Amino acid sequence: xxxxxxxxxxxxxxxxxxxxxxxxxxxxxxxxxxxxxxxxxxxxxxxxxxxxxxxxxxxxxxxxxxxxxxxxxxxxxxxxxxxxxxxxxxxxxxxxxxxxxxxxxxxxxxxxxxxxxxxxxxxxxxxxxxxxxxxxxxxxxxxxxxxxxxxxxxxxxxxxxxxxxxxxxxxxxxxxxxxxxxxxxxxxxxxxxxxxxxxxxxxxxxxx
Amino acid sequence: xxxxxxxxxxxxxxxxxxxxxxxxxxxxxxxxxxxxxxxxxxxxxxxxxxxxxxxxxxxxxxxxxxxxxxxxxxxxxxxxxxxxxxxxxxxxxxxxxxxxxxxxxxxxxxxxxxxxxxxxxxxxxxxxxxxxxxxxxxxxxxxxxxxxxxxxxxxxxxxxxxxxxxxxxxxxxxxxxxxxxxxxxxxxxxxxxxxxxxxxxxxxxxxxxxxxxxxxxxxxxxxxxxxxxxxxxxxxxxxxxxxxxxxxxxxxxxxxxxxxxxxxxxxxxxxxxxxxxxxxxxxxxxxxxxxxxxxxxxxxxxxxxxxxxxxxxxxxxxxxxxxxxxxxxxxxxxxxxxxxxxxxxxxxxxxxxxxxxxxxxxxxxxxxxxxxxxxxxxxxxxxxxxxxxxxxxxxxxxxxxxxxxxxxxxxxxxxxxxxxxxxxxxxxxxxxxxxxxxxxxxxxxxxxxxxxxxxxxxxxxxxxxxxxxxxxxxxxxxxxxxxxxxxxxxxxxxxxxxxxxxxxxxxxxxxxxxxxxxxxxxxxxxxxxxxxxxxxxxxxxxxxxxxxxxxxxxxxxxxxxxxxxxxxxxxxxxxxxxxxxxxxxxxxxxxxxxxxxxxxxxxxxxxxxxxxxxxxxxxxxxxxxxxxxxxxxxxxxxxxxxxxxxxxxxxxxxxxxxxxxxxxxxxxxxxxxxxxxxxxxxxxxxxxxxxxxxxxxxxxxxxxxxxxxxxxxxxxxx
Numbered sequence: 001x002x003x004x005x006x007x008x009x010x011x012x013x014x015x016x017x018x019x020x021x022x023x024x025x026x027x028x029x030x031x032x033x034x035x036x037x038x039x040x041x042x043x044x045x046x047x048x049x050x051x052x053x054x055x056x057x058x059x060x061x062x063x064x065x066x067x068x069x070x071x072x073x074x075x076x077x078x079x080x081x082x083x084x085x086x087x088x089x090x091x092x093x094x095x096x097x098x099x100x101x102x103x104x105x106x107x108x109x110x111x112x113x114x115x116x117x118x119x120x121x122x123x124x125x126x127x128x129x130x131x132x133x134x135x136x137x138x139x140x141x142x143x144x145x146x147x148x149x150x151x152x153x154x155x156x157x158x159x160x161x162x163x164x165x166x167x168x169x170x171x172x173x174x175x176x177x178x179x180x181x182x183x184x185x186x187x188x189x190x191x192x193x194x195x196x197x198x199x200x201x202x203x204x205x206x207x208x
Numbered sequence: 209x210x211x212x213x214x215x216x217x218x219x220x221x222x223x224x225x226x227x228x229x230x231x232x233x234x235x236x237x238x239x240x241x242x243x244x245x246x247x248x249x250x251x252x253x254x255x256x257x258x259x260x261x262x263x264x265x266x267x268x269x270x271x272x273x274x275x276x277x278x279x280x281x282x283x284x285x286x287x288x289x290x291x292x293x294x295x296x297x298x299x300x301x302x303x304x305x306x307x308x309x310x311x312x313x314x315x316x317x318x319x320x321x322x323x324x325x326x327x328x329x330x331x332x333x334x335x336x337x338x339x340x341x342x343x344x345x346x347x348x349x350x351x352x353x354x355x356x357x358x359x360x361x362x363x364x365x366x367x368x369x370x371x372x373x374x375x376x377x378x379x380x381x382x383x384x385x386x387x388x389x390x391x392x393x394x395x396x397x398x399x400x401x402x403x404x405x406x407x408x409x410x411x412x413x414x415x416x417x418x419x420x421x422x423x424x425x426x427x428x429x430x431x432x433x434x435x436x437x438x439x440x441x442x443x444x445x446x447x448x449x450x451x452x453x454x455x456x457x458x459x460x461x462x463x464x465x466x467x468x469x470x471x472x473x474x475x476x477x478x479x480x481x482x483x484x485x486x487x488x489x490x491x492x493x494x495x496x497x498x499x500x501x502x503x504x505x506x507x508x509x510x511x512x513x514x515x516x517x518x519x520x521x522x523x524x525x526x527x528x529x530x531x532x533x534x535x536x537x538x539x540x541x542x543x544x545x546x547x548x549x550x551x552x553x554x555x556x557x558x559x560x561x562x563x564x565x566x567x568x569x570x571x572x573x574x575x576x577x578x579x580x581x582x583x584x585x586x587x588x589x590x591x592x593x594x595x596x597x598x599x600x601x602x603x604x605x606x607x608x609x610x611x612x613x614x615x616x617x618x619x620x621x622x623x624x625x626x627x628x629x630x631x632x633x634x635x636x637x638x639x640x641x642x643x644x645x646x647x648x649x650x651x652x653x654x655x656x657x658x659x660x661x662x663x664x665x666x667x668x669x670x671x672x673x674x675x676x677x678x679x680x681x682x683x684x685x686x687x688x689x690x691x692x693x694x695x696x697x698x699x700x701x702x703x704x705x706x707x708x709x710x711x712x713x714x715x716x717x718x719x720x721x722x723x724x725x726x727x728x729x730x731x732x733x734x735x736x737x738x739x740x741x742x743x744x745x746x747x748x749x750x751x752x753x754x755x756x757x758x759x760x761x762x763x764x765x766x767x768x769x770x771x772x773x774x775x776x777x778x779x780x781x782x783x784x785x786x787x788x789x790x791x792x793x794x795x796x797x798x799x800x801x802x803x804x805x806x807x808x809x810x811x812x813x814x815x816x817x818x819x820x821x822x823x824x825x826x827x828x829x830x831x832x833x834x835x836x837x838x839x840x841x842x843x844x845x846x847x848x849x850x851x852x853x854x855x856x857x858x859x860x861x862x863x864x865x866x867x868x869x870x871x872x873x874x875x876x877x878x879x880x881x882x883x884x885x886x887x888x889x890x891x892x893x894x895x896x897x898x899x900x901x902x903x904x905x906x907x908x909x910x911x912x913x914x915x916x917x918x919x920x921x922x923x924x925x926x
Binding site: 129 | 250
């Protein structure tokens with residue numbers, strides 16, 4: 001009996017080590033990302049993703065880091081490399097975790113980076129795709145505040161473009177802000193949790 | 209137990225103490241690579257390289273491991289071995305072949321799309337260029353290498369006739385790409401541009417996959433899956449249309465119908481250039497597109513039906529009265545193709561297209577009935593052995609069955625026709641020696657049951673990237689085409705017509721600016737000749753014609769320098785002479801003029817939510833033959849000018865108003881002169897000018913899209 005107990009303890013401690021290794025790695029990656037070390041953060045996340053090949057979260061972050069770095073990027077070669085990488089990792093993550101609204105809005109964000117870079121070329125093909133992605137995300141997770149926020153911001157962008165009133169969308173922003181306080185995040189470590197501040201910012205613009 | 213525990217502890221301790229240092233340097237050629245990801249596969253242990261390309265990290269892993277070195281833009285490198293040997297490694301990465309920044313095989317071709325650097329037009333340009341009004345052919349006429357033959361409307365490429373350019377949809381031949389029309393009533397393409405995601409227009413030196421075109425090919429690729437469900441409604445000054453798209457997961461179905469009737473327009477603004485409509489052009493068209501995307505496959509099916517008719521009286525110098533011409537055309541086109549992507553990088557493609565086209569034509573009291581059934585079957589396999597070596601092989605069959613019944617006024621009936629099977633085979637390889645140097649080698653062999661002979665056509669093109677934004681390309685190829693229906697119909701002992709293309713190209717792309725210059729020489733041989741006024745039964749046909757065409761094409765586009773302004777300029781110089789048809793000697797034919805210039809500009813006015821477009825085309829005088837002089841094709845018409853304007857206004861997210869005026873100055877352009885068959889009393893041949901039926905054309909359209917998200921519009925479709 002004692003043997004079994006010892007073995008269990010040892011195995012458990014090994015598991016804990018493994019767990020904390022993941023968290024340690026992710027923590028370090030987040031720190032690098034926060035410091036603006038995009039390449040290092042992306043590289044580390046990619047290493048974690050490849051090692052944890054059944055967990056969609058590190059794949060999500062590889063795509064997220066590369067997508068967010070692409071907004072404002074003027075060099076078309078670099079932009080294509082980053083966004084191609086983002087797309088590749090979103091696709092793998094979608095295979096690991098199908099029907100995941102977080103991944104759909106990330107994919108839409110990657111498309112938006114292309115549109116922001118060259119609207120005349122990519123707007124025509126990608127904005128329809130985004131509309132579809134947001135619609136599906138809403139269907140899957142209508143109570144996810146990030147879904148509500150991203151979809152509303154996309155809708156507001158279109159309305160602004162057409163010189164329409166964006167005020168009706170402010171109600172949805174209010175809803176997103178509220179959802180951020182009530183939404184119960186997943187227990188998975190490093191599950192996406194961004195957006196609450198952004199929602200406040202947009203709400204402030206609404207009220208201004 | 210104690211012993212066991214000690215072992216375990218020792219083992220654990222061993223793991224935590226036995227750290228191995230891994231270090232080295234990553235370079236490409238002599239240059240260090242910064243930011244490369246170096247790690248042991250399956251572990252978290254790794255590092256990014258610094259500015260000097262150096263990396264350094266510690267690991268607790270031991271024994272044989274795989275060290276992975278990856279960096280965006282390079283091919284991933286693997287080192288296998290015991291970790292203790294992974295020290296002070298010198299790693300050289302190979303550049304990955306990159307379609308956006310690497311060398312591209314562009315000689316002779318223009319692309320409209322988003323993916324390739326060779327793209328000079330965007331898909332939207334086809335619908336937003338002034339004077340083009342959604343006609344793919346007209347949009348391509350703003351590119352160099354084409355001649356504007358405004359009374360015809362088809363594509364004339366580098367001194368070639370319109371029939372020398374073939375159109376393909378998803379690799380399958382389109383047999384009647386243009387609407388049926390008659391002399392001097394300009395035609396339009398049958399296909400609406402919004403079916404396509406990519407357009408590649410080649411003015412020479414194109415791939416061995418395509419044959420039966422002496423001058424150019426236009427390759428149209430349909431979209432894979434539509435983005436959303438929607439209903440489109442259009443109301444236009446010349447008709448209207450309704451379309452609907454339905455999507456079920458990876459399957460979609462689109463239906464479109466359109467009705468065009470020029471009668472209301474003609475009653476307001478009648479066409480007056482030597483014509484009078486009895487019944488203006490009317491057409492009804494329907495199309496269905498079905499697409500299904502599997503995990504590793506793609507199936508597309510397209511079918512379109514079009515029925516059109518008109519009744520017109522046209523001026524003719526040989527008759528006092530206008531000559532009556534009536535036409536009824538019915539055209540059914542089917543195109544299906546299936547692609548399967550195997551895991552081992554092989555792709556197999558099977559496609560079929562088929563057309564059934566009938567015409568009922570009445571010229572005064574003569575009746576002509578034609579029936580043309582054509583089919584194209586193709587089987588193709590391609591493989592990317594590495595991204596440096598690609599192979600494409602295939603085989604195809606074309607079948608045509610043509611029959612024509614001519615019934616004269618007196619009831620005399622002549623039936624003619626032919627039945628042909630043409631078998632084509634092609635093989636082509638693309639080799640990328642590096643990101644700077646690529647070569648494409650191919651060959652095509654064809655056998656026609658009508659000509660009873662083989663033709664073998666080599667094709668070569670190579671490209672060298674001379675700097676970050678510049679590249680040179682060269683291309684050579686032989687091209688064969690069967691004699692036109694109207695010749696082979698009467699004499700099936702004729703041989704293939706042939707051209708050889710020699711092309712040199714320079715292209716520069718930087719910061720939204722594209723500059724291209726291309727010089728070419730085309731050598732024509734075996735052109736069909738006959739010895740009568742028009743081709744007929746009694747004509748004596750030979751393959752003794754020949755000719756050449758040489759010239760320079762220049763293109764410049766800039767969409768970055770001035771905000772919201774996008775413009776392009778193109779210029780073509782053409783020098784060509786040929787001896788063909790019933791020419792008595794070598795001359796420059798009527799459809800070829802020396803200088804063509806066009807300028808297109810589009811300006812987006814944000815406050816007005818409007819796009820305003822202007823385009824101007826110029827063509828120097830076209831040669832014509834004046835029988836009152838002894839010289840052959842020695843005179844030239846006056847220069848061609850066309851200034852067109854358009855305005856697209858987005859009323860809201862779903863409604864667009866579109867206005868356009870073609871040839872806003874109303875310039876009377878003359879393409880040719882028709883001379884009387886016999887001299888008048890003074891011994892001179894009388895003539896009349898040949899112009900497009902109307903000088904200017906006005907268009908007003910309202911487009912409304914209903915979609916679930918209330919957001920899309922038909923700007924794409926205009």
